Amino acid sequence: xxxxxxxxxxxxxxxxxxxxxxxAWREPGADPQRLFTAEHTVxxxxxxxxxxxxxxxxxxxxxxxxxxxxxxxGQLDALLTLARVAPQxxxxxxxxxxTTTHTEPFHVSKNLATLDFVSLGRAGWLVDVSTxxxxxxxxxxxxxxxxxxxxxxxxxxxxxxxxxxxxWDDDAVIRDVTTGRYLDRDKLHVTNFEGRFFSVRGPSITPxxxxxxxxxxxxxxxxxxxxxxxxxADVILVHPASITEAAEMRERIGRGLVAAxxxxxxxSVLAVIxxxxxxxxxxxxxxxxxxxxxxGPLPGESLEHIGTADALADxxxxxxxxxxxxxxxxRPATLPDTLNRFVDDVVPLLQQRGVYRTEYEGTxxxxxxxxxxxxxxxxxxxxxxxx
Amino acid sequence: MSDKPRKQVHLAAHFPGVNNTTVWxxxxxxxxxxxxxxxxxxxxAERGKFDFFFLAEGLRLREHxxxxxxxDVVGRPDSLTVLSALAAVTDRIxxxxxxxxxxxxxxxxxxxxxxxxxxxxxxxxxxxxTSPDAFTGENFRxxxxxxxxxxxxxxxxFITATRALWDSWADDAxxxxxxxxxxxxxxxIGTFHHGGDEFAISGEFNVPxxxxxxxxxxxxxxxxxxxxxxxxxxxxxxxxxxxxxDGRAFFADVKRRLATYGRxxxxxxxxxxxxxxxxxxxxxxxxKAAHIRRQQVSPQGAIAFLEQVWGRDLSTYxxxxxxxxxxxxxxxxITRGRVRHEQDSLSVAxxxxxxxxxxxxSIRELIIEVTTRSAFVGSPKEVAHLINDHVxxxxxxxxxxxxxxxxxxxxxxxxxxxPELQDLGVFRTDYEGPTLRDHLGLTRPRSSIAAGxxxxxxxxx
Numbered sequence: 001x002x003x004x005x006x007x008x009x010x011x012x013x014x015x016x017x018x019x020x021x022x023x024a025w026r027e028p029g030a031d032p033q034r035l036f037t038a039e040h041t042v043x044x045x046x047x048x049x050x051x052x053x054x055x056x057x058x059x060x061x062x063x064x065x066x067x068x069x070x071x072x073x074g075q076l077d078a079l080l081t082l083a084r085v086a087p088q089x090x091x092x093x094x095x096x097x098x099t100t101t102h103t104e105p106f107h108v109s110k111n112l113a114t115l116d117f118v119s120l121g122r123a124g125w126l127v128d129v130s131t132x133x134x135x136x137x138x139x140x141x142x143x144x145x146x147x148x149x150x151x152x153x154x155x156x157x158x159x160x161x162x163x164x165x166x167x168w169d170d171d172a173v174i175r176d177v178t179t180g181r182y183l184d185r186d187k188l189h190v191t192n193f194e195g196r197f198f199s200v201r202g203p204s205i206t207p208x209x210x211x212x213x214x215x216x217x218x219x220x221x222x223x224x225x226x227x228x229x230x231x232x233a234d235v236i237l238v239h240p241a242s243i244t245e246a247a248e249m250r251e252r253i254g255r256g257l258v259a260a261x262x263x264x265x266x267x268s269v270l271a272v273i274x275x276x277x278x279x280x281x282x283x284x285x286x287x288x289x290x291x292x293x294x295x296g297p298l299p300g301e302s303l304e305h306i307g308t309a310d311a312l313a314d315x316x317x318x319x320x321x322x323x324x325x326x327x328x329x330x331r332p333a334t335l336p337d338t339l340n341r342f343v344d345d346v347v348p349l350l351q352q353r354g355v356y357r358t359e360y361e362g363t364x365x366x367x368x369x370x371x372x373x374x375x376x377x378x379x380x381x382x383x384x385x386x387x
Numbered sequence: 388m389s390d391k392p393r394k395q396v397h398l399a400a401h402f403p404g405v406n407n408t409t410v411w412x413x414x415x416x417x418x419x420x421x422x423x424x425x426x427x428x429x430x431x432a433e434r435g436k437f438d439f440f441f442l443a444e445g446l447r448l449r450e451h452x453x454x455x456x457x458x459d460v461v462g463r464p465d466s467l468t469v470l471s472a473l474a475a476v477t478d479r480i481x482x483x484x485x486x487x488x489x490x491x492x493x494x495x496x497x498x499x500x501x502x503x504x505x506x507x508x509x510x511x512x513x514x515x516x517t518s519p520d521a522f523t524g525e526n527f528r529x530x531x532x533x534x535x536x537x538x539x540x541x542x543x544x545f546i547t548a549t550r551a552l553w554d555s556w557a558d559d560a561x562x563x564x565x566x567x568x569x570x571x572x573x574x575x576i577g578t579f580h581h582g583g584d585e586f587a588i589s590g591e592f593n594v595p596x597x598x599x600x601x602x603x604x605x606x607x608x609x610x611x612x613x614x615x616x617x618x619x620x621x622x623x624x625x626x627x628x629x630x631x632x633d634g635r636a637f638f639a640d641v642k643r644r645l646a647t648y649g650r651x652x653x654x655x656x657x658x659x660x661x662x663x664x665x666x667x668x669x670x671x672x673x674x675k676a677a678h679i680r681r682q683q684v685s686p687q688g689a690i691a692f693l694e695q696v697w698g699r700d701l702s703t704y705x706x707x708x709x710x711x712x713x714x715x716x717x718x719x720x721i722t723r724g725r726v727r728h729e730q731d732s733l734s735v736a737x738x739x740x741x742x743x744x745x746x747x748x749s750i751r752e753l754i755i756e757v758t759t760r761s762a763f764v765g766s767p768k769e770v771a772h773l774i775n776d777h778v779x780x781x782x783x784x785x786x787x788x789x790x791x792x793x794x795x796x797x798x799x800x801x802x803x804x805x806p807e808l809q810d811l812g813v814f815r816t817d818y819e820g821p822t823l824r825d826h827l828g829l830t831r832p833r834s835s836i837a838a839g840x841x842x843x844x845x846x847x848x
Contacts, residue, residue, distance in 0.1 A: 025563065025565065025570065026565040026568060027565075028565075030565070032563035032565060033563050035563070036505050036561070036594075037505065037506075037508075038474065038505070038506040038507075042475075061593075062494060062495070062498070062593070063590075063591070063593060064576075064577055064591040064592075064593045065593070069570060069572070070568040070569065070570060071570060072570055073570060073571050073577075073593075074556075074571075074577075074593055074594055074595045075594070076501075076502040076505055076506070077499050077594075079468065080467060080468060080471040080499060080502045080503060080506065081471070081502065081506065083468045083469075083471035083472045084471045084472060084506040085475070086422075086472050086475070087422070087426070087472055087475040087476050088475050102494075102495070103495065104527050104528060105528070106446070106490075106526045106527055107465075107490075107491075110464070110465045111467075111468050113464070113465075114464035114465040114468035114469060115468055117420060117421065117422055117464050117469075118422045118464075118468060118469060118472035134590050134591070135590075137589050137590045138494040138588055138589075138590045139492055139494060139495075139588065140586055140587045140588040140589075141492075168462065172462075173461075173462070175412065177412045179687065180685040180687030180688060181457045181458060181687070182411050182457060182458065182460055182461055183455070183457040183461045184457070185454055185455040185457045188448070188455055188461075197528070198528050199525075200525075200526055200528070201447075201525035201526050202526065204462075205445060205447065205448060205462060205463060206462060206463065206464050206465065207420050207462045294568060295568075
């Protein structure tokens with residue numbers, strides 16, 4: 001967590017579909033025919049990178065989002081889409097939602113490690129669960145578990161994945177021609193995870209990735225998710241409706257981190273904010289009314305800003321300077337329009353106020369969050385004799 | 388041959404894998420995991436106008452004598468994630484991933500391939516394989532749940548189910564008409580149902596139909612049942628019959644089966660894995676081949692290879708000395724996590740002893756001898772003619788080239804052999820269409836919704 005006197009904030013942005021609002025795809029600038037192309041997401045990620053944002057994120061699930069003909073339906077795999085983005089960006093973090101309910105942690109681990117390889121250290125994992133009966137029917141393996149079990153399983157999945165990420169020491173590949181060995185197998189580790197939901201032997205088939213441990217993000221959509229975040233996440237997304245609520249939430253997370261024997265400085269708390277920008281407040285309100293008329297209102301469980309860039313910059317800086325959050329997870333109502341305005345208008349104002357970076361200081365997502373690259377929990381440093 | 392129209396050669400590239408074909412000990416050998424290595428090889432193959440770039444898979448590290456096998460390349464990234472990233476740095480080359488039907492689920496896998504097909508504008512291919520269960524299964528939540536005999540049933544049902552998913556959106560389902568506010572016209576879009584012994588799944592698929600309709604289907608089955616089913620369903624067979632006689636026999640056998648299913652010989656491409664050794668002339672190429680073969684079979688690797696047949700610890704034997712006098716332990720299986728071709732180890736040992744005695748070979752020389760597969764050896768011009776002769780002679784439709792080194796292992800072939808093939812008029816000088824189906828000359832499948840037929844169950848064997 002940053003000092004209040006030097007409040008440099010972190011900003012991530014959701015770049016799903018045509019924007020957060022269900023009517024956004026009908027906006028003049030939306031180009032809805034391109035929603036399922038790589039170019040659509042690449043353009044948005046490059047735009048966010050121009051704004052020096054910490055990361056872009058993509059949502060994901062195993063269900064069709066809506067049953068309405070006037071809503072966007074269809075969704076590409078988030079992790080693969082961000083892998084497609086990686087070679088066409090250089091600095092911005094790539095945070096993919098990967099669910100834990102119907103997936104195998106062994107696959108999740110190697111897929112995220114590979115996203116980290118292809119992005120040279122920019123991978124993040126937004127952990128989510130599958131709560132619906134529809135998703136359960138798509139797999140046909142199990143009935144819907146209780147929320148408590150779904151999140152307990154997600155917690156275990158994070159443990160398995162994290163252990164597998166450490167199951168190769170960084171220097172495991174030795175290429176020793178004299179002994180004919182490609183690998184020092186003492187530097188690979190059988191993880192032998194045994195939990196309530198999984199038993200996974202390991203090691204991973206994929207070597208340790210550039211970040212060692214990719215950034216784990218948990219969206220605290222409920223108490224159970226918040227607990228998973230406190231126990232295991234690097235970044236926790238919270239949903240306070242006011243600065244007072246944000247302060248209370250921070251306090252609570254701080255206590256939880258101490259109770260979990262974690263270092264509060266290692267965890268960033270970002271407030272989720274839905275954003276709609278225009279040249280004037282009246283214009284923003286009018287734009288929102290048009291979207292609502294098209295497709296119904298945006299489900300509102302989060303902080304929302306409908307107005308000008310100036311007012312948004314002021315809100316973000318005020319919260320940051322008060323020290324109630326480490327930054328924000330921005331969900332633009334419309335894409336690319338709202339993100340364009342955010343990058344062109346809001347970011348410079350934050351920079352002038354001294355609360356936002358003017359260049360990327362590192363190359364990895366861990367760098368952006370000021371986190372060191374961890375050594376593997378299993379790392380063997382002593383010299384091991386050759387066989 | 389002269390009365391037949393001249394066939395076009397198909398070429399694909401195999402990223403050097405986790406086996407002893409790949410030489411890691413050479414100073415020229417680069418990273419096996421860095422994206423730059425994959426990007427260089429894929430771009431080189433695309434520069435050579437290859438049909439596709441191919442990645443293999445293994446979901447548990449190989450073990451030998453109870454420990455992770457450390458003499459070959461170990462470890463690799465996830466195929467689909469690498470291929471999605473490669474779609475950003477290539478434009479036309481097909482992107483083929485091997486994915487297992489035992490440790491994946493149809494809905495997730497179908498989404499991943501449909502996504503790759505969208506992200507690459509129609510270049511995805513799936514090599515469907517099954518794998519041994521209990522050993523690999525220890526890495527998965529369901530463990531070694533599957534009887535060996537059932538893994539093929541599951542594979543067949545798996546493919547049937549993925550087709551139902553890919554076909555669940557009509558080609559023109561997404562209207563995205565901002566004016567009228569209609570995003571998808573059909574309220575029941577994505578609806579699927581598959582009821583079988585292995586999978587009972589239903590609901591709505593959430594990826595619109597991709598540019599190729601379905602990814603290109605690759606299979607590697609070699610048994611009679613596998614050939615039959617490839618004839619029924621596959622677009623490409625990745626065989627190991629790269630020689631002249633075995634290639635022609637396999638080719639004739641598989642192509643003969645196609646008519647039963649109303650398919651023509653062009654609907655299924657047979658592309659064996661193949662190795663090319665290039666030199667200034669044949670003698671030079673043979674010398675280089677001998678050098679590479681010694682790199683591929685290190686002294687330690689030769690002993691380990693022998694141990695696989697003998698089922699015993701042979702680490703005290705001299706790789707430059709004679710074969711062991713003791714017989715194999717026929718009860719032991721000491722290597723796990725690799726494809727084995729079951730043979731009686733006593734008779735193999737007998738055969739190898741005979742070869743070693745007749746030709747006066749040490750252990751290492753013998754292993755080099757018995758693991759050498761047919762290869763195209765010669766000057767670039769000679770190799771181009773050899774490949775073309777094999778294709779025109781119906782030993783194959785083309786080849787999946789397996790370079791021995793990362794990332795520059797294809798450079799020379801693309802620079803020197805491809806132009807020779809182009810001069811012969813049997814290989815494209817540019818891509819004619821954007822999709823992998825275009826490169827392979829395959830038609831785009833109709834959605835079963837559009838065709839009004841339900842997908843038929845079938846199984847691999």
